[in-house]
Amino acid sequence: MVTSLPLTESEYIQHHLTYYQLNLRTLTIGNGGGFWTLNLDTLSLTIFSGILIVSLFYFVIKNFNSERPGKLQTAIEMAVESLQNLIKEMFHGEDKLIAPLALTIFSWIFVLNSFDLVPVDFLPRILLFFGIEHFRTVPTDDVNLTFALSFSVFLLVIYYNFKGKGCVNLTKEVFSSPFGIWLAPINFIFRIIEEAVKPLSLSLRLFGNMFAGELIFLLIATMPWWIQWTAGGIWSIFHILVISIQAFIFMMLTVVYLSMAHESGH
Amino acid sequence: MELAILITKMQIVTAIVAAVLIIVAAIGTTFGFSMLGGKFLESTARQPELAQLLMMRMFLMAGLVDAFAAIAVATGLLLVFGSNPFLAAIVKAAAGTLTV
Numbered sequence: 001m002v003t004s005l006p007l008t009e010s011e012y013i014q015h016h017l018t019y020y021q022l023n024l025r026t027l028t029i030g031n032g033g034g035f036w037t038l039n040l041d042t043l044s045l046t047i048f049s050g051i052l053i054v055s056l057f058y059f060v061i062k063n064f065n066s067e068r069p070g071k072l073q074t075a076i077e078m079a080v081e082s083l084q085n086l087i088k089e090m091f092h093g094e095d096k097l098i099a100p101l102a103l104t105i106f107s108w109i110f111v112l113n114s115f116d117l118v119p120v121d122f123l124p125r126i127l128l129f130f131g132i133e134h135f136r137t138v139p140t141d142d143v144n145l146t147f148a149l150s151f152s153v154f155l156l157v158i159y160y161n162f163k164g165k166g167c168v169n170l171t172k173e174v175f176s177s178p179f180g181i182w183l184a185p186i187n188f189i190f191r192i193i194e195e196a197v198k199p200l201s202l203s204l205r206l207f208g209n210m211f212a213g214e215l216i217f218l219l220i221a222t223m224p225w226w227i228q229w230t231a232g233g234i235w236s237i238f239h240i241l242v243i244s245i246q247a248f249i250f251m252m253l254t255v256v257y258l259s260m261a262h263e264s265g266h
Numbered sequence: 267m268e269l270a271i272l273i274t275k276m277q278i279v280t281a282i283v284a285a286v287l288i289i290v291a292a293i294g295t296t297f298g299f300s301m302l303g304g305k306f307l308e309s310t311a312r313q314p315e316l317a318q319l320l321m322m323r324m325f326l327m328a329g330l331v332d333a334f335a336a337i338a339v340a341t342g343l344l345l346v347f348g349s350n351p352f353l354a355a356i357v358k359a360a361a362g363t364l365t366v
């Protein structure tokens with residue numbers, strides 16, 4: 001497909017919005033597997049960035065120097081410390097999981113979002129030499145990934161509900177929370193909606209922002225080459241803000257949801 | 267001829283819908299951001315020592331306000347520049363039956 005350049009504008013965008021998929025039913029490249037399809041581009045970049053973050057933190061811990069800290073160590077210490085203060089404010093109660101969870105979510109999503117700043121044709125063109133026709137550079141503009149992230153947060157919210165309140169209190173709260181015990185079915189339905197909206201809004205917010213960003217980069221890439229730097233430069237600078245804010249929001253809302261679940265009597 | 271009229275109608279509708287998507291998103295974000303920025307300036311004037319904390323929270327809220335506007339704009343642009351599934355459906359249905 002891509003060998004027959006030049007494409008039209010809409011074909012170009014379509015081409016860049018196609019995943020590099022593995023069909024698990026027939027074990028061939030290409031979609032059509034329905035549920036049993038792996039998005040190899042998303043998976044590979046996600047695992048790659050996870051390894052990158054873990055090895056970076058490991059490297060800093062290995063070379064820890066309390067006498068003369070380097071620049072990298074200072075930066076990571078600052079990030080960890082400010083995160084710790086933030087969570088002390090947000091999350092009431094003692095818990096050992098929250099702070100590492102928040103740090104993991106923030107750094108991972110931040111790196112995944114940062115792939116948005118890689119030029120849109122850079123990775124696909126390189127991989128074309130290896131026979132890979134479609135490749136989407138930004139892992140977080142795959143709705144599967146954002147839903148996976150928010151669904152794991154959702155499972156943690158359920159776990160913290162049970163842990164913080166206990167079975168009896170939780171049942172009491174679910175059936176009597178906003179309107180009192182006499183309207184138990186309505187309370188129950190309200191509670192279900194309230195809980196179900198959390199993972200939905202978390203994942204769609206991240207996905208929508210990243211998808212919008214990537215689409216506008218693609219549109220900029222269809223402009224004539226001599227004008228691209230103006231729009232591309234402005235949008236890239238704005239996008240640095242969006243990337244960090246979206247990672248930060250995902251982390252903050254996770255902490256807020258978990259703290260709401262953990263507190264009794266809200 | 268019939269097909270040409272049908273496609274033209276579809277394109278008109280799509281253009282209007284994309285415009286409405288972008289306009290409504292723009293109006294909503296304008297109100298959101300003006301409220302957010304105004305309140306931020308007010309409260310910073312009242313308590314300047316909280317400016318750092320408030321600025322961080324303002325950016326957090328800005329991200330929340332921004333999110334769905336960005337989604338709407340992207341959907342509108344996708345309809346205009348990317349693939350239009352409604353138009354594609356007409357073309358696909360007409361490929362066998364009608365002649366231009």
